Amino acid sequence: MRLQGKSVFGGIAMGKLAVYEKKERTVKREKREDADAEMQRFYEAKEEAKRQLGVLYEKALKEVGEANAAIFDVHQMMLDDQDYEESIEHIIREQKVNAEYAVAQTGDNFSEIFAAMDDDYMRMRAADVKDISDRVIAVLQGGKDKGFAGGEPVILLAEDLAPSETVQLDKEKVLSFVTKFGSTNSHTAILARTMNIPALIGIDFPKDCEGAFGIVDGFEGALYIDPDEETIALYEKKKQKEEERRALLQELKGKENVTKDGTRVELFANIGSVADVGAALQNDAGGIGLFRSEFLYIGAEDYPSEEQQFQAYRTVAQNMAGKKVVIRTLDIGADKKADYFGLDPEENPALGFRAIRICLQRPQILKTQLRAIFRAACYGNISVMYPMITSLREVERIKEIVEEVKEELLKDGLPFGEVEQGIMIETPAAVFMSAELAKEVDFFSIGTNDLTQYLLACDRQNPNLADVCDPYHPAVLRAIEMTVKNAHAGGAWVGICGELGGDVRMTETFLRMGVDELSVSPPRILEVRDAIRRIDLKG
Ligand code: PEP
Ligand code: MG
Numbered sequence: 001m002r003l004q005g006k007s008v009f010g011g012i013a014m015g016k017l018a019v020y021e022k023k024e025r026t027v028k029r030e031k032r033e034d035a036d037a038e039m040q041r042f043y044e045a046k047e048e049a050k051r052q053l054g055v056l057y058e059k060a061l062k063e064v065g066e067a068n069a070a071i072f073d074v075h076q077m078m079l080d081d082q083d084y085e086e087s088i089e090h091i092i093r094e095q096k097v098n099a100e101y102a103v104a105q106t107g108d109n110f111s112e113i114f115a116a117m118d119d120d121y122m123r124m125r126a127a128d129v130k131d132i133s134d135r136v137i138a139v140l141q142g143g144k145d146k147g148f149a150g151g152e153p154v155i156l157l158a159e160d161l162a163p164s165e166t167v168q169l170d171k172e173k174v175l176s177f178v179t180k181f182g183s184t185n186s187h188t189a190i191l192a193r194t195m196n197i198p199a200l201i202g203i204d205f206p207k208d209c210e211g212a213f214g215i216v217d218g219f220e221g222a223l224y225i226d227p228d229e230e231t232i233a234l235y236e237k238k239k240q241k242e243e244e245r246r247a248l249l250q251e252l253k254g255k256e257n258v259t260k261d262g263t264r265v266e267l268f269a270n271i272g273s274v275a276d277v278g279a280a281l282q283n284d285a286g287g288i289g290l291f292r293s294e295f296l297y298i299g300a301e302d303y304p305s306e307e308q309q310f311q312a313y314r315t316v317a318q319n320m321a322g323k324k325v326v327i328r329t330l331d332i333g334a335d336k337k338a339d340y341f342g343l344d345p346e347e348n349p350a351l352g353f354r355a356i357r358i359c360l361q362r363p364q365i366l367k368t369q370l371r372a373i374f375r376a377a378c379y380g381n382i383s384v385m386y387p388m389i390t391s392l393r394e395v396e397r398i399k400e401i402v403e404e405v406k407e408e409l410l411k412d413g414l415p416f417g418e419v420e421q422g423i424m425i426e427t428p429a430a431v432f433m434s435a436e437l438a439k440e441v442d443f444f445s446i447g448t449n450d451l452t453q454y455l456l457a458c459d460r461q462n463p464n465l466a467d468v469c470d471p472y473h474p475a476v477l478r479a480i481e482m483t484v485k486n487a488h489a490g491g492a493w494v495g496i497c498g499e500l501g502g503d504v505r506m507t508e509t510f511l512r513m514g515v516d517e518l519s520v521s522p523p524r525i526l527e528v529r530d531a532i533r534r535i536d537l538k539g
Helices: 035-079 082-095 098-117 122-139 163-168 187-195 229-252 274-282 306-319 356-361 363-379 392-411 428-432 434-438 448-455 474-489 506-515 522-534
Strands: 002-004 006-009 010-021 154-158 174-179 199-201 211-217 222-225 266-271 287-292 324-326 383-387 420-425 443-446 493-496 517-520
Touching: 006 274, 006 356, 010 174, 010 229, 035 082, 035 098, 082 098, 082 356, 082 517, 098 122, 122 306, 174 211, 187 324, 211 229, 229 522, 266 274, 266 324, 266 522, 274 306, 274 522, 287 306, 287 517, 306 324, 306 363, 356 392, 356 517, 363 383, 363 392, 363 420, 383 392, 383 443, 392 434, 420 428, 420 434, 428 434, 428 448, 434 443, 434 474, 434 493, 474 493, 474 506, 506 522, 517 522
Parallel strands: 010 154, 154 174, 174 199, 266 287, 266 517, 287 324, 324 383, 383 420, 420 443, 443 493, 493 517
Antiparallel strands: 002 222, 006 199, 010 211, 211 222
């Protein structure tokens, strides 16, 4: 049987299936006259729950890093929330009931309130408030901390898993986890990615599959139950290849991006969605060098609101935990279309109305995006960059808009953070103006995909031009060299975020040019790190 779900994290797992049954706690409503004694029981249970969370925090910190451990910090804070405590006290005193019942009632009520909120972040808190309430109830009932005690390693199937359950899983015993519910952006999903366990969601598994043999294909999002011999043989091969890749990955994780002669370079990840952050972290990205924000627009029915964008940018910034996140403003037009923009058909779309050109003619779109970016900057280390720049005038106009946005945010009383400003260098005009442009911005990011297209006058979408559209053409390399020189002379740092940046045959050339940062797709990070570490610029 093959069941199709959604992948939360790639990888192949093969083994016995085990169904994780949540031990539903039954909480009885009991009359208690001594409200002070019940409150005392609650306070003691709360302290014990906080102690447990502290232990979990330390465990998660070691295993999956600070950003992902933070959820247990949040849980500790939620336990100290005044409204939460007042609600429990109110139920205990007014209804003269046991503490377990008051905690369960409060947990349910708060969870319902959170679940009904518009804000995605707050909606996610619904599961958390249930989780902390369950923990307090478990302590009150004298139960042990929930855990999963397995024998041989298994593929774990569950309806849903709370973050605390995920981190408590003994990873030696769990090959993969597969849930019926959950979202790709939930904390559990993020934890799974960083824990390096293939994971699927949206799999409605049959209850009677306990003990059967299964295969999880985390690349395709599929679960096989009792697969045939042919499928098993195929996946054994796939798994071996994957293991070889992971072995390389493990060896290079945590190592520096430094050449033999001591030259350091930043190695960041290109992402296209919030969900890609997991892959960036898992591959040890030092930051996000290109967040293609247009996915927020292309996948939507209408312009994404400031709030929707704010949440996406904030999530990325928070998950990257202080590492640099470069958000590229909307780069729509040419091949990337969304109907609601109402763009006219064009003779030459690649040379047409796209990216910053649309944003400057329709500044409200840019303003909404900038407001979201600047607000999200309170939650991490965010930079912004603008695509398809051809002139100083455009940069000046953008800067005016940025000032207007900041003034409006101040007027609206909305907090915002510091944001580095950069531009993409992907047109010949930007290359030739790079000396002047460097003085106006903090950084450049060279988009070799478009730069190749525009320098060589060849449509990057046209399959007949694959030979002409040659990113190794000396004209492209000279343009990059000139850009790097001018960037540094003007006091800007410079990176490469086009596909060429992840081409290990070019790494030495770029380092010799003095490129400060390479931003590549997540699976390429460790390969490029490997290349960097083999280079000797003095040799
Ligand atoms: C580029 O042009 O090199 C680039 C990184 O942007 P995109 O591929 O999204 O156009
Ligand atoms: Mg481009």
